[in-house]
Amino acid sequence: MSHVSTLPAPRSRRLWPLLRALAAVTVIALGLFLGAVKVAQFRLAGQVAVPPGQLIDVGTHRLHLHCQGPVALGAPTIVLEAGLGETSLTWAGVMSGLAASHRVCAYDRAGYGWSDPAPMPPGASSTVADLHRLLGAAGEQPPYVLVGHSLGGVYARLFAHTYPAETAGLVLLDPSHEEMTSRLPEDWQAHMRAANTEAAAGLGVPTLLADYGIAALFPQLAQADSRLPAEAQAALRALGGASGKGFRALAGELGASEAILAEVRAAQITNLGDLPLVVIKAGAMPAGAPPAGLSPFTPDYDLHDELAAQSSRGTLITLGEAGHYVHYDAPTQVIDTVNRVMAAANGSN
DSSP states (O other): OOOOOOOOOOHHHHHHHHHHHHHHHHHHHHHHHHHHHHHHHHHHHHHTSSOSSEEEEOSSSEEEEEEESOOOTTOOEEEEEOOTTOOGGGGHHHHHHHHTTSOEEEEOOTTSTTSOOOSSOOOHHHHHHHHHHHHHHHTOOSOEEEEEETHHHHHHHHHHHHOGGGEEEEEEESOOOTTTTTTSOHHHHHHHHHHHHHHHHHTHHHHHHHHTTGGGGOGGGSOOOTTSOHHHHHHHHHHHHHOSHHHHHHHHHHHTHHHHHHHHHHHTOOOOTTOOEEEEEEOOOOOOOOOTTOOOOOOSSOHHHHHHTTSTTEEEEEETTOOSOHHHHOHHHHHHHHHHHHHHHTTOO
16 A cells, blocks of 8 residues: 655745745735825815915916905005015914904915915025015005014015015014125035035935825824914914925025025115114024034124114014014014004004
């Protein structure tokens, strides 16, 4: 009687069922994850699908303009210019207070908020021209009182310099100065250029996470300052989670910041005549030591004071309780200041 022995199956053959099951589970999990991503991205996009204002064609792209308040014949319109990386939502805490008595407009620069990206890299003159075209296309009549925060203060001054007949006043909130880097020692300038380059490059990851919808799963991680109204915070998180457009705009403006300042330096804005002007300086500055190996920089001039002196009607105010985001920390004082400049622009002072 013959006997046939049975040999154990090869190990690889015994693993196939397990591997097939693992692959199936992986495919299912990946499908569920991608589905969750799309649902989350769709939900966030839906939250900001309708902008608070209008999308207006300025020639090569559309810009978002949000205006509130009464239109009074001959009265100036307040135009709000946000700082680096900020959207029109940065003004949510002061806009309604200003709109109670005045026409006030906030907008998103190209690529930010609800605005389309521009076909060209950001520049100072192109930003000012965009704003001028936007206001004209929207039917918002001059003169304008411009309120600019940080880098927005540079744009606001260039607007006043470029269109003096259409500018009735300026309020600058802890503004940047076009020479704020060029007057620094060379080692500081090199450090700041490197820091800007590094910061712009670092935005690549959040941009991809937002573009592919992964950021939509964690909208609470998106930056939204807690000092803003809750509705504005929610909109900022939705905008950041639904698309990487805003991150790309920030990277572009950050990368071009030195060129933007150089462009404004070339304009040589030193005399604004008797334009009503108030510069609000943040008194509460963040603590921090200079980077290791860099020489300390103690200027013998005050750039904010220098800006206020550019008009014979210029005033400098220092708010000791306010940080760089003056309109977050001291919204009432900002509203009062803008009201005073509006009164001066109307000739009542």
